[in-house]
Amino acid sequence: MPEDRNFPNGIPPASVGGRLAVRKTYKLFIGGAFPRSESGRVYPVLGDGGTLLGNAAQASRKDARDAVSAARGAVGKWSGATAYNRGQVLYRVAEMLDGRAAQFTAEVAAAERVAEREAGRQVDAAIDRWVWYAGWPDKVAQVAGGANQVAGPYFNFSVPEPTGVVAVIAPQEPSLLGFVSVVAPVIATGNTAVVVASEDHPLPAVSLAEVLATSDLPGGVVNVLTGRAGELAPVLAGHMDVNAIDLTGVVPDGRADLERLAAGSVKRVFAADEDWAAAPSTRRMLAFLETKTVWHPMGT
Amino acid sequence: MTGTTSADAVSWQYAPAPQERDIVTIAPTYGLFIGGEFVPAADGRTFTTVNPATEEPLAEIALAGEADVDQAVRAARTAFDTVWGPMPGAQRAKYLYRIARLIAERAREFAVLESIDNGKPIKESRDVDVPLASAHFFYHAGWADKLEYAGFGPSPRPVGVAGQIIPWNFPLLMAAWKLAPALAAGNTCVLKPAETTPLTALLLAEVCQQAGLPPGVVNIVTGAGETGAALAAHPGVDKIAFTGSTEVGKLILRSAAGTGKKLTMELGGKAANVVFEDAPLEGAVEGIVNGIFFNQGHVCCAGSRLLVQESVRDLLLERLRRRLGTLRLGDPLDKNTDIGAINSREQLDKIRELSAAGEAEGAERWSPPCRLPERGYWFPPTVFTGVSQSHRIAREEIFGPVLSVLTFRTPEEAVAKANNTPYGLSAGIWTEKGSRILWLAQRLRAGVVWANTYNRFDPASPFGGYRESGFGREGGRHGLEAYLDA
Numbered sequence: 001m002p003e004d005r006n007f008p009n010g011i012p013p014a015s016v017g018g019r020l021a022v023r024k025t026y027k028l029f030i031g032g033a034f035p036r037s038e039s040g041r042v043y044p045v046l047g048d049g050g051t052l053l054g055n056a057a058q059a060s061r062k063d064a065r066d067a068v069s070a071a072r073g074a075v076g077k078w079s080g081a082t083a084y085n086r087g088q089v090l091y092r093v094a095e096m097l098d099g100r101a102a103q104f105t106a107e108v109a110a111a112e113r114v115a116e117r118e119a120g121r122q123v124d125a126a127i128d129r130w131v132w133y134a135g136w137p138d139k140v141a142q143v144a145g146g147a148n149q150v151a152g153p154y155f156n157f158s159v160p161e162p163t164g165v166v167a168v169i170a171p172q173e174p175s176l177l178g179f180v181s182v183v184a185p186v187i188a189t190g191n192t193a194v195v196v197a198s199e200d201h202p203l204p205a206v207s208l209a210e211v212l213a214t215s216d217l218p219g220g221v222v223n224v225l226t227g228r229a230g231e232l233a234p235v236l237a238g239h240m241d242v243n244a245i246d247l248t249g250v251v252p253d254g255r256a257d258l259e260r261l262a263a264g265s266v267k268r269v270f271a272a273d274e275d276w277a278a279a280p281s282t283r284r285m286l287a288f289l290e291t292k293t294v295w296h297p298m299g300t
Numbered sequence: 301m302t303g304t305t306s307a308d309a310v311s312w313q314y315a316p317a318p319q320e321r322d323i324v325t326i327a328p329t330y331g332l333f334i335g336g337e338f339v340p341a342a343d344g345r346t347f348t349t350v351n352p353a354t355e356e357p358l359a360e361i362a363l364a365g366e367a368d369v370d371q372a373v374r375a376a377r378t379a380f381d382t383v384w385g386p387m388p389g390a391q392r393a394k395y396l397y398r399i400a401r402l403i404a405e406r407a408r409e410f411a412v413l414e415s416i417d418n419g420k421p422i423k424e425s426r427d428v429d430v431p432l433a434s435a436h437f438f439y440h441a442g443w444a445d446k447l448e449y450a451g452f453g454p455s456p457r458p459v460g461v462a463g464q465i466i467p468w469n470f471p472l473l474m475a476a477w478k479l480a481p482a483l484a485a486g487n488t489c490v491l492k493p494a495e496t497t498p499l500t501a502l503l504l505a506e507v508c509q510q511a512g513l514p515p516g517v518v519n520i521v522t523g524a525g526e527t528g529a530a531l532a533a534h535p536g537v538d539k540i541a542f543t544g545s546t547e548v549g550k551l552i553l554r555s556a557a558g559t560g561k562k563l564t565m566e567l568g569g570k571a572a573n574v575v576f577e578d579a580p581l582e583g584a585v586e587g588i589v590n591g592i593f594f595n596q597g598h599v600c601c602a603g604s605r606l607l608v609q610e611s612v613r614d615l616l617l618e619r620l621r622r623r624l625g626t627l628r629l630g631d632p633l634d635k636n637t638d639i640g641a642i643n644s645r646e647q648l649d650k651i652r653e654l655s656a657a658g659e660a661e662g663a664e665r666w667s668p669p670c671r672l673p674e675r676g677y678w679f680p681p682t683v684f685t686g687v688s689q690s691h692r693i694a695r696e697e698i699f700g701p702v703l704s705v706l707t708f709r710t711p712e713e714a715v716a717k718a719n720n721t722p723y724g725l726s727a728g729i730w731t732e733k734g735s736r737i738l739w740l741a742q743r744l745r746a747g748v749v750w751a752n753t754y755n756r757f758d759p760a761s762p763f764g765g766y767r768e769s770g771f772g773r774e775g776g777r778h779g780l781e782a783y784l785d786a
Contacts, residue, residue, distance in 0.1 A: 143451070150758035150774050151435065158762050158778065243767070256558020263553035265722070266546065266565065266768045283786070291773050293762050294741050296751045 026202070028057045029209035031070030032219020038062050043227070045203055047110045056202045059227035064194065064235040067223035071165045071192040072241055074220030079162045079190035083138035090134035090188060093215040097127045100211065104176060104204060111175050111201040126180040129280060133184035140189055140285055153298045160289040162190035163268055164243035166285065167236035169229055169248045175201035177276050179208060182248055185284035187221055194223045194236060196249065202226035230254075237261035244268035244288050314628065317635040319422045324412045326499065329360045332368055332522060333505035335375035336515025337365045341366040347524070349498055350656040352419035353632050353641040353676040361498050364521035365413060366530045369490070372519040373536040376461040376488040379516030384488050386408075386459060389445035396441030396483060398511040403434040403476075406507065410500055415632040416474055417499040419641030419677070422633050432757055433476035436775075439759035444769070447485060450777050452786035458486030459562050459785050460538030463531040466501075467544045468494035468643050469528035469598040469699075475501050477774045478541050479518060480759075485783035487539065488517050496644045529555070538565050541782065543600075545697075546723070546768050564772025564782040566600065566764055568697040569725030572718035573603030573754065574740065576711075577612045579730035583752065585619050588703070591728055591754040593627065593681050596640055596648070597701040600769075601726035603754055605694060607714055610707045617685065617705065623745040624681050630650060639701060642677040651679050651700035658684045658693035689720055697723070711736065714745045724766030730783050747773070 026045075027034040036042075039060035047053045059067075078086070097104070101123050109119035144160040166186045171178035175198045186193045197205035209224045225232055229249065237245055238261040245262055247255050248271050255271060262269050270287040316705040329346070331338035336622050343426040345363040364372070384392070405411060410433070411426040418425070447456050462482045466474035475491060482489050508518050521527055525548075531538050532552045539562040542552050546567040556563060573591050575584045591603025608616050609652060632640035642648040660664050672678040679700055687694050687704040694704050708714040718727060729737050737751045747765045750756060757763065762778035764770060772782045776778035 004634070072666050075688045142610045146777075148758070148761045150756070152756070152758070154753065154756060156758070156761050158776065163766075259557035263557065266549065266553065266567065266770060268771050291745065291762050291764070291778050292741075292747060292749060292766075292767050293751045295753055295756050296737065296750060297753050 004279070022094070024054065026054050026056050028059055028063060029206065029213065029224040029293040030063065031073070031187060031223065032213060034209070034213070037227070038066070045111075045201070047180045048113045053110055054203055056206070056226040057230060059225040061231065061235045064225060064232050065227055065239065067194040068167075068236070068239050068241055070220040070223050071194050074192045074218055075162075075164055077218050078187070078192055078221045079192075086137040086188065086190065087134050087214045090130060090137070090184065093211060093217065094127055094130035094134055095210070095211070096211045096215050097130060101127065104207065107204045107207055108174070108176050111203055113174060122174050122177045125277065126185070129177070129180050130184055132280065133188040136285060137190070138189045140282070140289070143282065144286060144289060145291070148293070155296050155298055156293065158291050158293045160189070160286075161292050163240060163288050163290050164191060166191045166193050166244045166246065166288050167239070167242045168193055168195045168196050168246040169233050169249035170195055170205065171276070172200055174276055176204040176208065178249075179205045181276055181280065182246055182284065183222060186246070186288055189285050189289055191244075191288050193220045194225065194227050194234050194242070196227070196229050198249070199227070199229050224232045228248045233258055234238070234261055237267070238264055240265045242267060244270065246287070247271040248273065306770070314636050316631075318631070319412060319415075319633045319635055321412060321416070321633060323409050324416065326359050326409065326413070326416075330362060330498070330502050330522070331548050332364050332372070332478040333502065333520040334368070334372045335519065336506070336509065341365060342371075349417060349493065349496060352496070352643050353673070355675050355677075358417060358499065361522045364523040364527045369521055369527060369530040369534055372490045372521050373461060373531075373534050375439075375516035375519050376490050377536055379514060380458075380460055383575045384483075384517045385486055385513040387486075389447060389486070392474070392483065393441045393444035393485065395706055396437050396444060396480065397514050399507055399513070400434050400437035401509055402443060402507045403430065403437065403504075404778065405731045407431065407434065410472055410503060412633065413503060414500050415640070418468065418471055418497050418644050419632050421637040423635055423637070424595060429470055429473045432759070436473070436476040436480045438758045440484040443481075445482040447780065447784065450780050450784070452781055452784050456485070456735070456784040456786055459783055460487060461536060462487045462489045462539040462541060462783065463492070463534065463537035464489055464541045465492045465528045465531065465544065466494060467705070468497040469595060469600070470539070471497035472500040472504065474543055475504055476542075481774070482541070482783045483517065483778050485780055487730055487783050490519045490521060490531060492521050492523065492528045498522040526703040532556065533702050535559070539563070539783065542566070546770075549770060562762070564769035564774075566772070566774065567768060567770040568723055569600045569602070569765065570605060570695065570697055570721045570723045571601055571603050571726040571728065571746065572605045572607045572744070573728035574607045574714050574730065575612070575616060576736065577611065578732050579612075580674070580732060580752075581612070581616055581619055584616065584730040585623050587728060587729045587730060587752070587754040588620060589623055589627070592703045593639060593701050594755050596642055597642060598699055599755065601748060601755065602699075603726075603728050604698060604704060606703055606705045607708055607717055608705065609714075610709050613707050620683065621666065623666065624683070627668070627681055629670055629680065630673060639681060642679050642700065645677055646675040647699065648679060651698055651702060654693055654696060654698045655682060655702055658687070658691060658702075658704070661693075662693045663687045663691055664692060677682035687716060695721065715740065719743075721743045722768040725769035726750065
């Protein structure tokens, strides 16, 4: 595991055990690919004592728009997949995550400056949350929809459908568990997501994107932007091809301006501050579902 | 049309069949309904509501200003804190059952008053608006003591004071759609009826008094846009429910930004009514007529874009034109009338402007031979053919008896054209093929899909839009969420 995470005095060691470490370049995740920001910008991500953990890509407004395009392009395939298939893909993500639990534990510990044990608990919770949501795609329609008993000779039923492209401002902390807790419910129900990762602790989200890229998740279903939420969130809130926005990661005082922007295309706006360690509920899924009601006459 | 002939339709002569108007007594003036009493506006301002079929003034209505809205919200808050909030659900249910029964008992009075104030045909107010309004209270009464089973948690709480702003197209029914679920869930209400149609809401206030509803549980503030804006902006309002145009909906959304108010929006639409070549054409024609000419087309879910498969276009249009030749336009209180009056001068101007744009942009305009009454606001049933997707009459909500006809060849093209709109409230499908209905229903981005029928409503059936047609649902278990702290 990366012993070179805790650089003394912020200076990376030349080598560990005589071998020079191979460091990772942290990039964006858009349309299933890992591009750098088109702006060429990066920003330093610091760990304990100001040590440099890496340079994260600082996404631009254009990167955000590209991510929305990628997310829009993925809506048809992902929402059109069978719920069983979506559940299997999500479960595959959990499998991949579990196999890399040690790596994520080290990354979370370094990013949030918490003890390995606490970081391990967060990673375990994040994996278990994926598993929980992996079971939902083929059940949510029965919970949220059903037949309606109308007063007439009609068969009438309501089904939940994904709203489309959902922009998500992920919470600052916990970097991994928070990210998972806001993204999994969005995509479990067939939406696609453009996610702005924790600004201060973006690296676990980028590593999670590597898991997503190798888990049979179609490109574009989850797009991860790192950078300044203050720069990216207004672009997403005002974007006419975004159907909904989750402002959970925006401080309450910062939400009003974004809600005003979101009004331009009548976006569904959701924000809920919660205890990430607590058991999740269905509300994050229901927030990004539409209800479609279908009528048909009955007769011979 | 009355006393007219057209080349391919039999000319029918109808004797007048007027509904007795004396069942309704309209007072010369009406106050605001605040804290269980009718009171004048604080600054004494009033406005006039007119009969759109005759332009005759009906009554002077108190115009609520900010001070009146504030009084109403305070009355609602007091009622919420002291009476309605703490009341057991079973008891709230009984009040709602009473209201449902009282509306049914006074149904004819409501229907006549609605037709006089709104201009809609008596057969619609009598057979649709008023029975559905009563049914809405009856349905929601049953929820009041069963909320823990609605799927919003083990002990769902009401939101508090609901500010509710409704349109003029279904004045009583929209009041019922708003008040019934709010009250069932334990909220108290301040309702703002539309400027041009306040009378049935004020009669409903009288029904609330007759039902013994505690003062302040339902408050009604009449007025225009500024009254609605004051209500939406009032800090004492916990929830805003709005039905109206997308334009005004966006203004309300912006004004509510950052307030944490719970919101539901039921906004505009530009529904596609999709007719395949294998559709039962007689039924489809009835569905098209009902889809766009019901309530003079003053319907947010109106089937205003007819998408017909190219192979049956000519046949369908021929039958549609023949059918339109039999529609009777005129006195809303005549039981034979199919098309009533346009609700207001302002709306008539808008319909005229968009229809003129349709012609100017190159679409072909057709109406059956039709004599319009000399007084009042009238617009004949109108069909535009040769419409392209870029035309304003294919993109903008006309909210009048104007149908735009477009064609398609393949089901995929029908999906693409149907969804080519920022709206997403409703859609229609006409085909005998079951698999095609389900295939298309899945792909239409619309909250309500009518297959081989159109414009059906029921309190148990969730109604509401996708995209810029708004969010939240009204009706059914789903509709309760709007009024619960879920």
